[in-house]
Amino acid sequence: MLATRTVFSLLSLLPVRGRVALDRPTMGRAMALAPLVGLVLGGIAAVVTAGFQLLTKAPAATPEAPAGHLLPAAIGIAALALLTRGLHLDGLADVADGIGAGRERALAAMRDSRLGAFGALALIFVVLVQVAALSLAIGEHRGSLSILVAAMTGRLAATLACTGGIPAAHPNGLGALVAGSVRPRQAVCSVLAVLTVAAGAGLLGVDGLLDVDVDGGGGSPGQAARAVAAVAVGTAAGWLLRRYLVGYLGGITGDVLGALVEITATVTLVFMALGVPTI
Numbered sequence: 001m002l003a004t005r006t007v008f009s010l011l012s013l014l015p016v017r018g019r020v021a022l023d024r025p026t027m028g029r030a031m032a033l034a035p036l037v038g039l040v041l042g043g044i045a046a047v048v049t050a051g052f053q054l055l056t057k058a059p060a061a062t063p064e065a066p067a068g069h070l071l072p073a074a075i076g077i078a079a080l081a082l083l084t085r086g087l088h089l090d091g092l093a094d095v096a097d098g099i100g101a102g103r104e105r106a107l108a109a110m111r112d113s114r115l116g117a118f119g120a121l122a123l124i125f126v127v128l129v130q131v132a133a134l135s136l137a138i139g140e141h142r143g144s145l146s147i148l149v150a151a152m153t154g155r156l157a158a159t160l161a162c163t164g165g166i167p168a169a170h171p172n173g174l175g176a177l178v179a180g181s182v183r184p185r186q187a188v189c190s191v192l193a194v195l196t197v198a199a200g201a202g203l204l205g206v207d208g209l210l211d212v213d214v215d216g217g218g219g220s221p222g223q224a225a226r227a228v229a230a231v232a233v234g235t236a237a238g239w240l241l242r243r244y245l246v247g248y249l250g251g252i253t254g255d256v257l258g259a260l261v262e263i264t265a266t267v268t269l270v271f272m273a274l275g276v277p278t279i
Helices: 002-013 024-032 034-056 070-083 089-100 106-110 117-139 142-161 174-178 182-203 221-249 256-274
Strands: none
Touching: 002 024, 002 034, 024 034, 024 142, 024 174, 024 182, 034 070, 034 117, 034 142, 034 182, 070 117, 070 142, 089 106, 089 117, 089 221, 089 256, 106 221, 117 142, 117 256, 142 182, 142 221, 142 256, 174 256, 182 221, 221 256
């Protein structure tokens, strides 16, 4: 419970009662539980998205009404950002500014609180892609499943970035506290838990449970397979980005974790939106 309270206090705006701790053993367990934060926040965002679908009575996506789900999608992505205080988006912007400043000045630029041109462009394009992808997924009656899976997978990328062998880029800050703190066994459990929940949500048909599935399509093995594949694709994208950033910066920072969360979630959402054949 101490690790659970700690990770929710770090990665969300949700009120946390009781003591939290920032020692390395607790932080390791906390970061291993990061996908749980994604599950809770993604579930809240899914309910908000479904609620706006019902309020707006948005029609199914058709050539005549291609933007019918843009408003619920935008509200869902905004809710997810608000629930995290914009923490991960801020990290993404800082990392983009750091890359734009060059290898020698990257860490100094990332610590600068001012938003630069590269950071602004990264925020604009990532949010646009997330809203567009979620809008398409809503039109395919898997919007709630998509935002739930994306939120979990994004935080799983942060968990995996805190495993052994990945150094901190700076001796101070969150990166130094969590680098190498997650044990391999904990990371494996986190991966299996995310895959299991994603498959279960696909089989259960969360969109049907929220009464937003216009055509009656509920859960199915195909939806479960799509959700599991999305976790795999998103995690692979997060791994590639992590390798690049660790090589560029020399390790991880809190901003790097935020960027990993956002990019991984974006790739996961895009995969869920695509018309990839499933079983």
